[in-house]
Amino acid sequence: xxxxxxxxxxxxxxxxxxxxxxxxxxxxxxxxxxxxxxxxxxxxxxxxxxxxxxxxxxxxxxxxxxxxxxxxxxxxxxxxxxxxxxxxxxxxxxxxxxxxxxxxxxxxxxxxxxxxxxxxxxxxxxxxxxxxxxxxxxxxxxxxxxxxxxxxxxxxxxxxxxxxxxxxxxxxxxxxxxxxxxxxxxxxxxxxxxxxxxxxxxxxxxxxxxxxxxxxxxxxxxxxxxxxxxxxxxxxxxxxxxxxxxxxxxxxxxxxxxxxxxxxxxxxxxxxxxxxxxxxxxxxxxxxxxxxxxxxxxxxxxxxxxxxxxxxxxxxxxxxxxxxxxxxxxxxxxxxxxxxxxxxxxxxxxxxxxxxxxxxxxxxxxxxxxxxxxxxxxxxxxxxxxxxxxxxxxxxxxxxxxxxxxxxxxxx
Numbered sequence: 001x002x003x004x005x006x007x008x009x010x011x012x013x014x015x016x017x018x019x020x021x022x023x024x025x026x027x028x029x030x031x032x033x034x035x036x037x038x039x040x041x042x043x044x045x046x047x048x049x050x051x052x053x054x055x056x057x058x059x060x061x062x063x064x065x066x067x068x069x070x071x072x073x074x075x076x077x078x079x080x081x082x083x084x085x086x087x088x089x090x091x092x093x094x095x096x097x098x099x100x101x102x103x104x105x106x107x108x109x110x111x112x113x114x115x116x117x118x119x120x121x122x123x124x125x126x127x128x129x130x131x132x133x134x135x136x137x138x139x140x141x142x143x144x145x146x147x148x149x150x151x152x153x154x155x156x157x158x159x160x161x162x163x164x165x166x167x168x169x170x171x172x173x174x175x176x177x178x179x180x181x182x183x184x185x186x187x188x189x190x191x192x193x194x195x196x197x198x199x200x201x202x203x204x205x206x207x208x209x210x211x212x213x214x215x216x217x218x219x220x221x222x223x224x225x226x227x228x229x230x231x232x233x234x235x236x237x238x239x240x241x242x243x244x245x246x247x248x249x250x251x252x253x254x255x256x257x258x259x260x261x262x263x264x265x266x267x268x269x270x271x272x273x274x275x276x277x278x279x280x281x282x283x284x285x286x287x288x289x290x291x292x293x294x295x296x297x298x299x300x301x302x303x304x305x306x307x308x309x310x311x312x313x314x315x316x317x318x319x320x321x322x323x324x325x326x327x328x329x330x331x332x333x334x335x336x337x338x339x340x341x342x343x344x345x346x347x348x349x350x351x352x353x354x355x356x357x358x359x360x361x362x363x364x365x366x367x368x369x370x371x372x373x374x375x376x377x378x379x380x381x382x383x384x385x386x387x388x389x390x391x392x393x394x395x396x397x398x399x400x401x402x403x404x405x406x407x408x409x410x411x412x
Contacts (some may be wrong), residue, residue: 054373072184324362
């Protein structure tokens with residue numbers, strides 16, 4: 001489970017920005033969080049903000065960091081890290097490394113992993129594990145030379161503080177390159193100390209965008225539809241469609257030469273009685289398509305306990321359906337493995353303290369003069385539990401809304 005993600009100098013996020021899923025001591029809606037050891041971890045977070053405020057850049061940062069880790073071992077010598085995109089409106093920031101850090105729980109242990117990089121090479125990297133209340137250093141890396149206790153940089157670029165770990169990892173330093181991450185290199189050589197956190201990046205956190213559903217997600221969800229031998233996915237998808245009040249009673253899935261096709265079944269009452277009509281998925285509405293390709297991802301998350309990050313989650317979805325889908329992650333009978341959902345949204349129906357905690361709601365606002373985005377939590381405002389959050393947000397009390405000029409510019 002993800003406890004915290006932080007980013008600095010990536011696109012519109014110039015300064016260090018923290019997205020925390022660590023729950024506050026608030027006792028409201030305890031089903032919306034889970035307790036792992038001493039950590040109280042939220043099952044969902046919703047991010048709100050005006051268009052072009054930087055919401056998508058949070059998901060871009062998550063995607064970039066995850067993919068830099070995943071693709072490290074296939075990166076060729078000298079190949080640039082093209083996903084690293086620093087803040088563009090500051091000449092100094094362009095040449096400064098982008099920084100990423102994840103705090104997460106995997107196999108019942110807490111890890112802290114982070115790295116900084118330019119488009120040319122990795123600058124720093126570190127991995128800590130909590131075997132007790134205090135973190136143990138698995139490794140630290142600084143291509144400019146690590147500092148000693150007096151803050152003086154030396155020639156040593158890697159540090160291993162535990163002798164047994166040093167014995168395993170130090171020989172692998174020579175097998176790493178400046179554009180690769182050591183966590184990936186060490187894991188490829190069967191290092192047990194890096195394997196669990198590396199596998200968390202490979203399988204336990206994923207990012208998606210509705211813009212990608214038809215073109216990119218079919219290769220992801222296609223095998224799920226194809227391998228649905230026990231029909232559990234069919235039941236899940238059809239159940240979601242019924243909840244959405246969509247006139248689809250079933251679907252057919254076809255696979256041929258790695259190409260997938262879905263045909264929906266519409267049951268219609270007419271003068272002849274009840275008849276069934278078939279439609280190609282391409283003929284369905286965008287909202288229906290989104291539900292179809294989101295449903296397998298959500299079902300898998302409930303089975304594996306993964307963290308699902310979806311930008312523009314509510315694209316073409318009715319607000320009541322959005323609230324329903326988010327609520328599934330809070331339902332302990334459905335979300336038995338504590339899967340997490342991180343979304344950006346314009347659905348103000350989620351801004352309701354009767355169903356969401358204050359620490360689950362985030363806002364993004366961009367300063368127009370500088371182009372810098374800021375992420376902050378509703379919890380910082382400490383609103384009363386009976387306060388109308390929707391109204392307060394739309395009135396601009398929390399910022400993160402567009403300042404519309406009522407057509408004044410157009411009338412001149």
